Amino acid sequence: MTESSLRTSLYVIIFGTHTRAGKLFDLCLIATILSSLLVFILESIPEVNAQWHEQLRYFEYGFTFLFTVEYIIRLYCSPRPAAYAKSFYGIIDLLAILPTYLALIFPSVSFMAVVRLIRVMRIFRILKLVRYLQDSNILMRSLLMARRKIFIFFSTVSILITIFGVLIYIIEGPEHGFSSIPKSIYWAIVTITTVGYGDLVPQTPLGQSLASLTMLLGYSILAVPTGILTAELSKEMNIHRQLVKCPNCSQTGHDSDALFCKHCGSQLADPDKRVVPVNPPAS
């Protein structure tokens, strides 16, 4: 095997997702990322860290070594290593390994906290696989089509939250815990989303009336995003069923996961290749 063909086959395995080896590599990567996340979570539990500090540290070094090897291979087999290094996932991959090395050189405790935050972002890579699922496209298209309705909805909700926050601040005031407008807006969000922690509650009859209004409003407007998304999703699913045509009998109406025509039984185009454009040209 020449060096060029080695690089090509490494590229297909590591960056691609359609071959058997590529899928296996992706699954291993996800398992490794989730394991390193588990070690990271375990380290944060005082009792566990006190007893297993050394072992967790060695696991951490092991995962960092694996991710370093992966990063070097990605740089090696990529047709344009510089482009990869500068891409979003390239930077994430580097940030996932850099902090452990930096922590070895500068053993600063406060710095380690920030490191841990970056480590979590590695799990976003899982979404890479999700992109290739047809169902994910339908969900994404629905959200995209509904984006203007959702924006209008969130603008209205923001205005309502501000008004309710200011009103409760005036009615209840600092003596009942509503010490500033930002804190009162926090209360309005806690109430309108029906979370209801109970750390800040209105105590005057007028405040309780306003809170009741906020709750009933929050309870009702929950219907709006659901209605918007459901209507779009139904439309998208219908559009999809009309777009995919059987190559043999030309009939449509196939489900998003159908592999064979339900009218004549001939094989349909590979779902991964039925590219339904995410951004329709005229929008």
Add this chain to the structure above:
Amino acid sequence: MTESSLRTSLYVIIFGTHTRAGKLFDLCLIATILSSLLVFILESIPEVNAQWHEQLRYFEYGFTFLFTVEYIIRLYCSPRPAAYAKSFYGIIDLLAILPTYLALIFPSVSFMAVVRLIRVMRIFRILKLVRYLQDSNILMRSLLMARRKIFIFFSTVSILITIFGVLIYIIEGPEHGFSSIPKSIYWAIVTITTVGYGDLVPQTPLGQSLASLTMLLGYSILAVPTGILTAELSKEMNIHRQLVKCPNCSQTGHDSDALFCKHCGSQLADPDKRVVPVNPPAS
């Protein structure tokens, strides 16, 4: 440029929303309103106000000056100044600037609280832009079509809340915090909307059984407004797709944000001009 044409072009910029200058003016106005809201919110935080009181005050004077200039220009360029001054937005515009001047003349602290409430209403102006979006019309039409179903739903919920409030007042009574029926109704609202602050909780087994029933009911009837709105929204979206016709090939089925016919590619009518009547004549 004559005075008359100056007034007309000012009118188009300030009151209109279709020209480039009009849109820019609206965006600047929204930015100014949001900035003045931010200053207002910052003033309410004790720590910030203690340190930056002077600076925040100057910002406040600056915003009031800008809004005053805007109000005078609106009066100047409006074809019927008296009608504008008496309109809803005319009064809001005046109320947005008046309190700061009044506070200068009568420096009363308790009066300032009411002032702040009026200031928040200025952000309603943002909704003016939203009116022109086609998607907003579809949302509004759906809510209008569903208004009788939503009224029936809220009447039923109000009756249920009253009954559950009275029942918990009889079962738990003042010794467990349910000191009056209004307070018990407040508890019923907190529970049926699934907010659940936890400031008032039933403590007897019978009260907890009633609370369980209230929760399960609240959880289930949440389905009703969502179902109503989704069904109306689906219908509206279908109606819209059937109403807009391509001027070239006369085919329908275009999305609400489509600019070109998806069948023949010719330009569709401007979405802003496709006036779908909000109140159909026969309803």
Add this chain to the structure above:
Amino acid sequence: MTESSLRTSLYVIIFGTHTRAGKLFDLCLIATILSSLLVFILESIPEVNAQWHEQLRYFEYGFTFLFTVEYIIRLYCSPRPAAYAKSFYGIIDLLAILPTYLALIFPSVSFMAVVRLIRVMRIFRILKLVRYLQDSNILMRSLLMARRKIFIFFSTVSILITIFGVLIYIIEGPEHGFSSIPKSIYWAIVTITTVGYGDLVPQTPLGQSLASLTMLLGYSILAVPTGILTAELSKEMNIHRQLVKCPNCSQTGHDSDALFCKHCGSQLADPDKRVVPVNPPAS
């Protein structure tokens, strides 16, 4: 006017809802019921009752007198007074006036509490009007058609609530407040409906994991009743549009509140008379 015709016109006004006088009477009745409810609620507030006890009592006597007159007229004008007296609303009407008279004869404080409960049921009469709205029929039909799916859903939820209640009782136990299985089931309902009072919270890691599972489950299964109702409601609205035919051009597709045919403009049948059967024969 003969006595017979007086009785008939009184019957049309009091029991009917289609004439102008009948609608006015119903509105007056609703206003009186709501006012008596307001007096009842005000009486329960200690501060208000202390100061206005006498006045509230006189209002109470006034409302009881009005309801007594109404009850006597209903008995008088009803074609079959005995049947009315024994009907559901006849008994409610009697129970609405009886307690005040009984309280005058036997002035017992503890008995008054039960009285108040019965008083609230008078507001159910409001639902009488709601029955005649076409939209209410569509809602009712949707709920009836979905009753078996909703029963399956609630059976499953009940089983889940029992299992989670027993599990948290075993895991957390009486030392963390989960003193019995009924109380643990109450916690499971508070959690699965996303109310979350916070009066009972798991404190062990295992209990918190179980609680997390319960929450995520409760959060997801909320989709089921909404999905069921929305699907039925969409179907019902379509069926309705297909059932109402224009008497002139025989075309269908009219909205539930349409008064004129949208195809030819001729008047449609009165919505109140378009009786869509609530129980289709073959179900």
Add this chain to the structure above:
Amino acid sequence: MTESSLRTSLYVIIFGTHTRAGKLFDLCLIATILSSLLVFILESIPEVNAQWHEQLRYFEYGFTFLFTVEYIIRLYCSPRPAAYAKSFYGIIDLLAILPTYLALIFPSVSFMAVVRLIRVMRIFRILKLVRYLQDSNILMRSLLMARRKIFIFFSTVSILITIFGVLIYIIEGPEHGFSSIPKSIYWAIVTITTVGYGDLVPQTPLGQSLASLTMLLGYSILAVPTGILTAELSKEMNIHRQLVKCPNCSQTGHDSDALFCKHCGSQLADPDKRVVPVNPPAS
């Protein structure tokens, strides 16, 4: 009656659900299971157990005796007793009676707690009946068709919960109760599902901002599972209406519970025999 025909008719009654006797047996079994569950729940209430300990124990022995008889008859009339004994329900049936006998031999208190957990699983048998309802099939099919979309949704939610949990742990830290990442993830679940116990609340302004974001996100993404399920359910209900054909006039569009053709009135196939395949072959 020969022994063989006795076994066959016992089999039809006990394992079958279509005969009158079989349905009666199932209803009796459900009543017995629910009664034994009630006894189990009552035993857990300290006050009830203190007073009625003896009586509850005798009830428990009675139910165990009934379930033992049922288990023996099932073994006797089953055509393949070994296969039944090794099946899921066979093992559940054995586990439902075994603990009471074991508790008689080894009277250990701590062991009884585990016993009680197994007892609850007996109510799963109720689901056996549910399987035969056509509506249950439609619900199940919808969930199955939506499984990939639901998996994508839950993966995204899991990633979001982890990120928000880690962020709040870094922002608030152990001094405000967020003592470890698992506990912070528990907080994120409590918040994103809008349960909001209030046992763990952010106290810094930054933490409250993050919590607000978590709530608004949780509030919005609730729309996604509802949208997915509603869209699938609508599709399933339409498919069902198209699959069932009238044997006389061949027309479709019948409701899932229709027994007669709505076009010509002839009897439709028995709903229990209209087997709509749960797993379509091409998926």
